[in-house]
Amino acid sequence: MSSDTEGISDRVTAFGYQAVSEGWTRQRVSILVALGLVLLAFGPSFQVYLFTEFLIIALFALAFNLLYGYTGLLSFGHGLFFAGGSYGFAIVLRDLGPVITDTVGSALGPLITIGVGAIVGVALVLVIAIPVGWLSVRLEEIYFALITLAFGMLGFSVIIQNPAGITNGTDGILVLLGTIELAGMEIRLGDRQVYYFFTLAIVATSTYAIWRIVTSPFGVVCKAIRESPDRAKALGIDVTHHRWMTFIISAIFVAVAGVLMAGLANVASPYQSHWSTSAIPVVATVIGGATFFAGPIAGAFVYLYVRWGISRFPALEAHWELFFGALLIAVVLYFKAGAVGGILVLRDRLRKTMGNKTETDSETGGENR
Amino acid sequence: MTTVLKTKELQKQFGSLTAVDRVSLEFDDDEITSIIGPNGAGKTTFYNLLTGVLQPTDGKIWLQKNGDLKDITTLEPHEVAQAGLSRSYQITNIFEGLTVRENVRVARISHDNSRMDFRSRADSDDEMERDIDDILALTNLEEMAEVPCDELSHGEKRTVEIALALSIEPNVFLLDEPTAGMNPTETTKIVSLIQQLNRDVDSTFVVTEHNMDFVTDISDRIVVLAEGAVLADGVPEKVLNDERVTKAYLGSEST
Numbered sequence: 001m002s003s004d005t006e007g008i009s010d011r012v013t014a015f016g017y018q019a020v021s022e023g024w025t026r027q028r029v030s031i032l033v034a035l036g037l038v039l040l041a042f043g044p045s046f047q048v049y050l051f052t053e054f055l056i057i058a059l060f061a062l063a064f065n066l067l068y069g070y071t072g073l074l075s076f077g078h079g080l081f082f083a084g085g086s087y088g089f090a091i092v093l094r095d096l097g098p099v100i101t102d103t104v105g106s107a108l109g110p111l112i113t114i115g116v117g118a119i120v121g122v123a124l125v126l127v128i129a130i131p132v133g134w135l136s137v138r139l140e141e142i143y144f145a146l147i148t149l150a151f152g153m154l155g156f157s158v159i160i161q162n163p164a165g166i167t168n169g170t171d172g173i174l175v176l177l178g179t180i181e182l183a184g185m186e187i188r189l190g191d192r193q194v195y196y197f198f199t200l201a202i203v204a205t206s207t208y209a210i211w212r213i214v215t216s217p218f219g220v221v222c223k224a225i226r227e228s229p230d231r232a233k234a235l236g237i238d239v240t241h242h243r244w245m246t247f248i249i250s251a252i253f254v255a256v257a258g259v260l261m262a263g264l265a266n267v268a269s270p271y272q273s274h275w276s277t278s279a280i281p282v283v284a285t286v287i288g289g290a291t292f293f294a295g296p297i298a299g300a301f302v303y304l305y306v307r308w309g310i311s312r313f314p315a316l317e318a319h320w321e322l323f324f325g326a327l328l329i330a331v332v333l334y335f336k337a338g339a340v341g342g343i344l345v346l347r348d349r350l351r352k353t354m355g356n357k358t359e360t361d362s363e364t365g366g367e368n369r
Numbered sequence: 370m371t372t373v374l375k376t377k378e379l380q381k382q383f384g385s386l387t388a389v390d391r392v393s394l395e396f397d398d399d400e401i402t403s404i405i406g407p408n409g410a411g412k413t414t415f416y417n418l419l420t421g422v423l424q425p426t427d428g429k430i431w432l433q434k435n436g437d438l439k440d441i442t443t444l445e446p447h448e449v450a451q452a453g454l455s456r457s458y459q460i461t462n463i464f465e466g467l468t469v470r471e472n473v474r475v476a477r478i479s480h481d482n483s484r485m486d487f488r489s490r491a492d493s494d495d496e497m498e499r500d501i502d503d504i505l506a507l508t509n510l511e512e513m514a515e516v517p518c519d520e521l522s523h524g525e526k527r528t529v530e531i532a533l534a535l536s537i538e539p540n541v542f543l544l545d546e547p548t549a550g551m552n553p554t555e556t557t558k559i560v561s562l563i564q565q566l567n568r569d570v571d572s573t574f575v576v577t578e579h580n581m582d583f584v585t586d587i588s589d590r591i592v593v594l595a596e597g598a599v600l601a602d603g604v605p606e607k608v609l610n611d612e613r614v615t616k617a618y619l620g621s622e623s624t
Contacts, residue, residue, distance in 0.1 A: 213487050217478045220491040224475040227464035234420065234462075235537055236450035236479045245485070 037200060041193045048192045049264070054304045055203040056260045057280060061288070061296030062210050063253030064281035069290035070214055071246045072226030073137070076145045076278050077152030080132070081125045081251040083159065083273035085258020088121030089114075090173035090268035091166060097178070110178030110189055118259045125255035126248065128155075133247035137240055140229075148278075155273040172269040175262045190266070199260050206256055207297075213249065214293060222246055283324065287331050289338025298339045302327075373398045373573045374419070374454070374541045375438060379428035381414055381597075388414040390597035391428065396541065396575055398433075400589035401567055404577045407618055411597040412577040413459060416543050420456050421449040433540060450479075455539030455572075457530045459546045463518050469529055470514040473501045476536030507569065508532040508562065524555030528562065535570065542572040548580050556580065563587060585609065593617065 040051055060082060067073045093113055100116065101109030136147050162169035177189035187194060213219050221242055225232045229239045262268045271277060280303065281296065288299025306327065310320040335342045374396040381389040389411045396402055404412050417423040419430060421444050431438040432452050441452050464472050477497050478484055492498065505511045508528055513521065518529055527547060534542060547563060548556045560583050567574055567587075578584050584591065584605070591608040593601040595617040601608045608614060 215490050216488060217483045217486040217491045219487075220471065220475055221478060221484050223467060223471075224464050227466050228462055230422075230446075231458075231462045231464060231533070232475070232479075233446040234450055234456055234458075235476045235533065236447050237475075237484060238445075238447045242484065 041196050045192050048196050050304060050308055052192070052196045052199050052264055053261075054300055055199050056257050056264060057284060057304060058297040058300040059203045059206050059260070060254055060257040061281040061284040061300050062207060063250050063257065065285050065290055065296045066210060066213070066222075066250040066253070067246055068282075068285060069292075069295065070219065070226060071222040071243060072229075073140075073243060073247070074145045074282070075136075075148040075247075075250075076275060076282065077132075077148030077150070077155075078250070078254050078281055079273045079275065079278035080148075080152040080155040081129060081254040082258040082261065082277060083155055083268070083270070084125040084128050084251075085121040085255035086175075086262035086268035086272055087159070087167060087173065088124035088255075089117040089259045089262045090175045092117035092120045093175055093177075094173055101178075107181040109180070111180045114177060114189065114263070118256075121259040121262075122252055122255045125251050125258070129248045129251035133244050133251065137243040137247055149275055152273055152275055152278050156270055156275075159270040159273060167270070170270060172267045175266050175268060177263055190263070195264060199264070202256065202260060206253055210253060211293060218242075218245075283328060285338075286328065287338055289335075289340040289342075291337060292340040295338050295340045298343075302339055371398045371433060372396065372438065373433040374575070375431040376419070377429045377431075379415070379418060379430065380426045381411075381418055381423060382426045387597050389418060389425075392594075392597075392599055393428075394592060394599065394602070396573060398540075398573045401574045401576065401587055402590045402592060403584045403588040404575065404592045404594060405579070405581075405584055406594035406600070410594040412594055413545060414597075415594065416456060416545055416577070419449075419543065420454060421446040450537060450539075453540035454543070455534040455537050455541070456543040457527075457534045457545055457547060459549055459577075461523070461526045461530055463526060463529050463533060465519040466517065468515050468517050469510050469521070469532075470501060470505070472518060472529055472533055473504050473536050476533050477501055477504075480537045504532055504536050507566070508535070522555075524551055524558065527551065527555070527559060531559075531562065531566070535566065535572070539572050542570075542574050544574065544576045544578075546577055546579060548578065548583060556583070560586065581609075 041048060060078070064075065064078050067075055067078075096116065097110070097113045100113045103109075104112055132148075132151050136144055136151070139147055159167045160170050161167075167173070177195075179186055179188045181187075189195065189198075214222070221232070221237055224235075225237070225239050225242060232242075233239050258272065261272070284299035284303045285296045286299065287302050288297065289295030292298075303324075306323065307320055310323055311317045316323070331338060337344075372395045375394070377393050379389055379392045380387065392411075392415060404415065406412055414423065418425050421441070425442065428442075429440060430442045432441045432449075432454055433439070434453055439452060441449055441454070444452065464475060467475070474491060474497070477500055478486075478491070481494075481497060483494075502511075505514055508531060510525075510528060510532055513525060518526060521529065527549075531544070531547065534544075544563070547559055551559065563574070563576070564587060566572075576584075576587065588605050590603065591601075591605050592599060593608060593611075593614050600617055601611045601614050
């Protein structure tokens with residue numbers, strides 16, 4: 001017994017020494033991050049909730065940045081797709097959930113319902129994004145921002161009108177994930193730990209997919225269009241079509257985030273299509289740094305945790321947007337490359353002061369240029 | 370001798386101003402043609418009509434493809450490029466935020482029609498990477514391959530501009546004032562590059578230019594535009610000694 005524990009502690013110590021002496025290799029960082037992500041599930045329930053929300057907002061912002069940082073189009077209406085994912089999911093759970101459970105049995109019914117709901121949520125967004133994108137990408141810059149804003153608010157108005165009783169107006173739709181039985185175990189899908197791991201898996205997969213897209217020939221063409229649409233056209237690239245495709249892909253990943261959000265918040269709310277929700281990925285991306293792949297993730301982290309930090313002080317909570325305004329001004333004025341850019345500058349300075357100049361400037365942290 | 374590009378009665382009006390006035394020209398594959406003329410003569414508008422950026426008020430444009438002349442009058446800019454007409458811009462227009470290599474890669478992705486490939490890595494196609502190496506070698510840009518374009522000098526950016534337009538292997542290559550804003554050293558370099566490319570590449574070159582030494586050096590034929598219309602057209606010695614041309618440049622043309 002005691003020799004076992006000694007063995008483990010020795011190994012941990014050895015790992016620590018190695019990490020310090022040989023530096024932070026990619027492998028070690030990955031192991032630590034994975035370990036941290038697992039440990040986090042056993043933290044306080046609210047922290048698990050907050051971190052899950054961060055993951056969802058990070059995916060929302062990453063998908064948004066596919067269009068903004070990579071293709072050069074600032075959408076102010078991505079809330080429409082966030083809401084679309086949530087509502088497609090919520091409507092299936094409300095209207096088809098009992099039918100599906102009756103058909104396949106209560107053991108796995110809720111899980112299959114979630115699967116169907118997610119597919120419907122994403123499909124609904126696809127159906128909306130194809131025409132909305134087709135119209136929007138014909139415009140550029142401020143006009144693009146305005147038309148997407150208009151579409152988002154149009155979605156908001158439609159949802160609160162409660163057409164044919166589908167959307168349940170301003171109250172939104174209640175989302176209950178249910179309980180399944182697996183190998184004799186009862187698993188409550190809405191349980192914060194369960195839902196955290198579920199979200200983590202989906203967000204990690206989506207992030208990888210987005211990374212593959214931005215490093216593919218398709219993604220390189222996106223960057224070229226951001227830099228100079230006219231030059232891209234003169235090289236034979238159909239800029240409008242390419243922007244349209246990027247718009248649709250971006251909307252699909254936002255829909256995935258929307259589905260996850262409905263499950264986490266237990267509601268599909270019309271305010272998800274409101275411009276104030278569309279502004280969240282914009283703010284997160286600007287804070288984190290639009291020119292970095294990880295920028296929106298860092299920005300989403302800052303956004304949620306600063307907001308949480310402020311909420312610790314009830315006197316300030318009512319005015320938390322004021323702090324974000326100030327933070328945003330500071331970032332725009334002094335940290336144009338955002339949080340990730342700031343971290344890289346700090347890292348380079350640290351390396352220089354430590355005399356380790358060989359590695360300086362060697363990595364760009366996935367900068368998308 | 371084959372006609373690779375042809376315009377007939379090409380006209381562009383902006384309100385009451387006629388920027389290009391019934392221009393009918395044919396360009397042959399075995400000569401470099403320079404289009405010259407005072408500022409405002411309609412050279413850039415003419416290019417914008419050819420490349421589909423502007424739609425002509427009247428007239429037609431044909432481009433040779435696989436032996437046939439194809440009507441490209443109503444095509445969109447990207448379709449014109451796909452049909453085999455490439456251009457460089459008077460004001461440098463490259464992908465500033467990308468490296469030189471990535472710039473050329475974009476053009477090759479377009480040329481190889483892999484724009485809609487989401488799945489492979491952009492730099493994983495060995496054949497494409499070799500093509501990029503060739504283009505960089507051809508334009509003497511190898512040493513700057515990994516430099517972001519916004520860190521290049523003006524002359525180097527102009528060279529990237531040419532490398533980009535060349536990368537899609539056009540039938541016809543329109544150069545819009547390639548020496549604009551260059552110092553004498555840079556000018557010499559770009560002139561010898563264009564001469565060298567004209568020897569090594571299959572494309573037919575059409576150049577607009579203000580630098581007369583360069584024009585006489587490089588051209589087999591000179592077309593003079595004035596107030597949107599063709600004023601003179603022929604071999605350099607004949608055109609440059611034409612009285613009307615001198616007058617147009619001195620601005621004392623009587624109408």
